[in-house]
Amino acid sequence: MNDQQNVQEVPRRQFVALSGVFGAGTLLTGAAVMSGGTAVAANGVDAGPAPDACRTTPPPPGGANPCPPASLQGICGRPTDNDPLWHDVQYCTSGIVPPPPQTKPDCLKMTPNYIVLHGKPETTHNYLLLPTCRVTGIECPFLVTSGPANYWHEAWENARSGGDVPVQYANIGLGINSQGARRYNQLHIHMAGVRPSTQRRLQELESQGRMATSASQWANPANQAAVTGSAGDRVYRILRLPNLRDNLFNLLYTNVVRPNSLNMADQTMIVVPKMTATGFAGAFYVLNSDTSIHDGTSTCDYLLVYS
Template sequence: MTEHKNVNALPRRQFIALSGAVGAVTLVTGAGATGRAVAADDTGYGEDACTCPTPPTSPPGAGQSPCPPASMQALCGGLTDNDPLWHDVQYCTRGIVPPAPQPKPDCLKTTPNYVVLHGKPETQHNYLLLPSCRITGIECPFLVTSGVANYWSEAWENARSGGSVPVQYPNIGLGINSKGARRFNQMHIHMAGVRPSTQRRLQELDTMGRMATQPAQWGAPANQAPITGTPGSGDRTYRILKLTDLRQNLFALLNQYVVRPNALSMADQTLIVVPKMTATGFAGVFYVLNSDTSLHGGTSTCDYLLVYS
């Protein structure tokens, strides 16, 4: 069992900036806008996605980074929601004791933008990074905006060797489950291990040129490949993108280059980041995997590849 993981699920920053105009979202890259206006129903979040947010609020606990506006509450959650992981976040950031019988969490690290907690089972390679903001999960449209904190980069900086909460495992994996494959509804990035076989397979695919080297290529069938994870679970198909850093907003890249072009839903997606490791340590490359059940052999959970116990 993970996160505190959906046991019922089958072991199944480029940024987007919300424009001031109602009904349009403008994609912004590091060099400027592409100039393409995207209709409100072209975001991968459905008709209820807000495209005219009110000014963002601050996260609990004297935060610096903005949080989803009230107009996104329907998709991103409300401050009074009764979710165990959200209660944990509020205890770590504001000292609000969780309702009985939920125990107080062990707050391993607390910052204005996020907290780090143990996953379940508690091991030295099973941690969770959760936003201090109220964000239910991958389906929250605020995650693809320019205002969101870079949670993936924060997770790596904590989990890496020498980080604040290092994952003590030969190979590290970071992952987030889809809406349907999670148990709790406060966004959490798993900081865990991955098997040596997963690392070897990804490096083989890299050598074979079987992965995207530019975000625009991520959704192409040629950059999909089967990877074996949990013993006995068989192969699962993933779309694979190779990046040299985590400065870009992975949620925005996924939404722009995979979800929208294929008329998919963000809520159904899983994301996994596997840093490339060699005998000398981190090799300066990240393999970013995505999958969902629309793929033949695809999955909407990161749990096939991550090692928690």
């Protein structure tokens, strides 16, 4: 399992009133800090198609960096929580040094909405994107609303070839673990590699019509398939999307979790951009799984390549 580490405490944030799906309340807004950190190198490891070097889509619609309201701190986390990745966020946004024995992280990119850090182990194809808001993970109900920034789109824009923190690997994968499968309790999207075999398998399933092309069909058992990873075959629900402009957390909750009386905290998600010999092919495979599926999994770590 490769659910990441590092440290830092208490960001500089501003409390404002939130009205909307949760009613009037208090929320944290991340203050802007910009720096020029960039992670580049030439690794590559797996043979495969060369990534696309062109910027994809303009920034998607999303929240203006709002955070969960105070009423959700019981499930989404409190600013005073002692979590290593949350300490990392606080160091990068506020300069507050992490408590021993943790060390200062390398803040590779900082924006009002998110930061990017090295993953562990530190390689040129293992990074993390973390909200500047206090958000424990996938179980936080605020993530399925229109409030949050589109963290998945931002992860892709950073990880792609030509991005600010590019993943130096022939094929890229983005992933998030379930609550039970992760080590740290600050939301983090893994930006890593995937094997050429994973890319080939997904394209094969697409050609066979064995994946959903609309979110409403995502939970259909006909759109479940085995994909081989580091721990053998695991079964995933597979959805093909033309872009990442929609809130993937909301798509998952609305079309898979709620209709099937599942638990959002148990879900894992992996996004694999479709690649061809000429580069990015303008589509994304979105994989979801949990242990309610026969041979399913609640971790993204089987498909992502970190080291």
